[in-house]
Amino acid sequence: MSQLKPGRKSRRRLGPSEKYEVFVQVLTQQATQREAAEKWGVDRSTVVSICRTAKQGALDALAVARPGRPGKTAEQAELAELAELAEAKAEIERLRATVTEQAVALHLQQGKSPWD
Secondary structure (H helix, E strand, O other): OOOOOOOOOOOOOOOHHHHHHHHHHHHOOOOOHHHHHHHHOOOHHHHHHHHHHHHHHHHHHHHHOOOOOOOOOHHHHHHHHHHHHHHHHHHHHHHHHHHHHHHHHHHHHHOOOOOO
């Protein structure tokens, strides 16, 4: 068995739902960080880390969310932007080919005009 120093608790791992509960309790002020740490049997730095991670995760999710559309992860949003960019480049190339084709047809129909 491992020997713990006096006053030290054994490490406890919280599952995702337990971490969420810790975060909600601290967020809604049902418990302070110290009280939550004691209740769940973890170090206070663990509670601080849980709250920081949950806040950053919420901010990341809100950053990519758009009203009226289902939320996307940052990776999904980036892939969607790349797909839109590829579609825009294809449209530009299609329009360029159309304009070139029309210019050639006009040149053949009207002939070369003098520079004068």
